Amino acid sequence: MPKPSQNTTPLLPTHLMQLATGFWSFKTFAGALEIGLFDLLAAGGELTMEEVSAELGIAHRPADLLLAGCASLGLLDKSGPRYRNSALAEEFLVQGRPYYFGGYIRYLDRREYPAWQHIVEALRTNRPYTWTPGTQESLFDTEDPETLRLFWDCMHSLSTSTARALAEVYDFTPHTRLLDVGGGSGAYPVELCRRFSHLTATVFDLPHVGDLARRRIAEAKLDGTVDAVAGDFNRDPALPGGYDVIVLSSVLHDWDEETGRALLRKCRAALPGGGVVLICELLLNDERTGPPAAALMGMNMLVETEGGKNYSAAEYGAWLLDAGFSRVEVLPLDAAGANGVVVGHVG
Secondary structure, three states, rough: OOOOOOOOOOOHHHHHHHHHHHHHHHHHHHHHHHOHHHHOOOOOOOOHHHOOOOOOOOOHHHHHHHHHHHHHOOOEEEOEEEEEEEEEHHHOOOOOOOOOHHHHHHHHHHHHHHHHHHHHHHHOOOOOOOEOOOEEOOOOOOOOOHHHHHHHHHHHHHHHHHHHHHHOOOOOOOOOOOEEEEOOHHHHHHHHHHHHHEEEEEEEEEEHHHHHHHHHHHHOEOOOOOEEEEEEOOOOOOOOOOOOOOEEEEHHHHOOOOHHHHHHHHHHOOOOOEEEEEEEOOOOOOOOOOOOOHHHHHHHHHHHOOOOOOOOOHHHHHHHHOOOOEEEEEEOOOOOOOOOOEEOOOO
């Protein structure tokens, strides 16, 4: 029997330690955002630990630990005794910046993080824990203004940067009118119409979401270029017509396969020859073994939805062909909210 190699590296639980303590990073990050650290250091501000302690009204010990933690995560830089925002934090974590990402962090911290405490129950019961089936139709069915604000700030944060990335990989020049189905706050139409000045767009979403979209559209000074139309893409028999490109961003993963296929059939019926539907998602590989961002977003759908899950590009491709699209292509995307775009072409 051969002897074990003397050079064999022992198996260690280092990776398990990293997995087990992942929440340390998130809660440090979320705590710094909530307490106002990045806003304090905005616009090139540099402060010592003692000055941060005084400005935030916290003792030296927690200030020291928070600053060290954020620096270790790449959120702060340090020169001598003074800390400043890293380029990443200055760009995305200061309120008022065009591509502020803090809405997403706050939503995760206040709504999803508590729900994930019930992950075992979700696995056993196959039900969501961020809302209550039976009393609400879906996670989007709420009249609580704070919940609505948190959710749509979150989605706007995520969608804005993803829309920018989409504009880099897909050329909208041949299209003139865009319909963003389930478009929420209008992040995609706003970004895409800024980039492609010939384009006009419509956000199609539930009535109570329309006001949120109109506010964002007005802030972007795109009234007359982007508008919002009320509707329910699940209940309405058809989507609005007259558009040659339809965007479905982080929509299909909220629902089961039957619902997704039905929506793609409506998209096909609404599009003219030469039209396209763009499915922007965190796509699983064909083997459904990763990447982690897509697989773990699927787990998040367990606590957020009744039937949602993340799908592969191959699955979406099959749905598109079955719905009557003539050709499918997949474009890689490097963005926070999507790693690929599945394009369904109408012949």
